[in-house]
Amino acid sequence: MRHTDDKELIRLLRLSDYAAFEELHHRYWLKLHKLAYRKIGDRQDTYDLVQELFIEIWEKRGTLNFGEELPGWLQKRLWFKLSGFFRKRGFNGKHQENFRQYLENQGFDKCFDPAELREVNACYEDLLAAINKTIEEMPNRMREVFILHRRQQHTVDEISDKLNLSPKTVRNQLDRAIARLRRSTEAYDATALEILFIVWLIF
Incomplete structure (x- = not known):
């Protein structure tokens, strides 16, 4: 899966290919964690929020519109999660x-x-x-x-x-x-x- 491009990764994810989901997690988890930590400032809260993001992606894999550019889509998804985090907390x-x-x-x-x-x-x-x-x-x-x-x-x-x-x-x-x-x-x-x-x- 390491050499699979993002579009193919999304296609496989929509087919419930868990290996594709794990590759997505491996490829983007750290970058999203760094972005979220800069705003939250707490490692546990950051970890929980990013994990929730990936859980939602897996659970809604068949209905999400990932767009043309996966990294940008993931960042936007993270912004919405952060917005909800601060609204609640x-x-x-x-x-x-x-x-x-x-x-x-x-x-x-x-x-x-x-x-x-x-x-x-x-x-x-x-x-x-x-x-x-x-x-x-x-x-x-x-x-x-x-x-x-x-x-x-x-x-x-x-x-x-x-x-x-x-x-x-x-x-x-x-x-x-x-x-x-x-x-x-x-x-x-x-x-x-x-x-x-x-x-x-x-x-």
Whole structure:
């Protein structure tokens, strides 16, 4: 199974081939665990959440729409699991510290108190999907700038050098990206803190 590509793996999984499921688990478990641990900060909770994700994949193998790109689909599935985790559990000390550091890195540490985000409300999964869709639909350059800044924590000057753009152009792209996110979430009556929380989940 090690040399089986993802599409064939999915085909075999749909046929209830347990060896294909084990290969899927072997191939992606560690990466998903690392992503989830960065948000949760607790190894046992992270382990349980990722295991639940794979159990759901096996139990719903015949009905899930895995899409064209398996790693990206798995990450999106993980984001929904994380959203549900925080909705049920709220924020404890470790979660608040992880989120506080993110806000500080984004320059929002004096604007928001992470304690305000006591519990994720029921609309977060829809909000998460809307934000992710907006990011995917951004023009290529805008999405590249946004991801470099949010996911990889590059500064405006670093992005400017990397992409051969002026700092002003980089800032304009970031401002337009944020404006798109705000427009896409208007129907959910989301606060700025809630939007930042979802972006933190994704990145």
